[in-house]
Amino acid sequence: MFCPKCKSEFEEGIQVCPECNFDLVNELTEEDFVDFVKVFESSDPNLTVIIKSILDDAGIKYFVPGDNMQSILGAKFAFAFGADMGNAVFLVSQENAEIAKELLKEVENSEIVE
Ligand SMILES: [Zn+2]
Numbered sequence: 001m002f003c004p005k006c007k008s009e010f011e012e013g014i015q016v017c018p019e020c021n022f023d024l025v026n027e028l029t030e031e032d033f034v035d036f037v038k039v040f041e042s043s044d045p046n047l048t049v050i051i052k053s054i055l056d057d058a059g060i061k062y063f064v065p066g067d068n069m070q071s072i073l074g075a076k077f078a079f080a081f082g083a084d085m086g087n088a089v090f091l092v093s094q095e096n097a098e099i100a101k102e103l104l105k106e107v108e109n110s111e112i113v114e
Pocket of ligand 1: 003004005006007008017018019020021022
């Protein structure tokens, strides 16, 4: 079960997202992601871990299709957002996009130094 608002996955039996108070749905569709923006894309698993911890620390909700969802649906989302095969794509809601991009800009820059 998924929350159409925060895209969190819940166990079977839970009907309403405790955070958003939204009715859960069996599957998310592409329409559930219209208000989401791609803020980062990487094929580097180490970098992916860093990005996740940065967004977690900032309290920004993110969604990584094809990572959170090991499914054809996940791959479809990734493709819809223009990701290359095997790349992790970070999607955040439009309201958080600017903050997330600002935070991740520093990661991109520091990565070049490596
Ligand atoms: Zn929710």
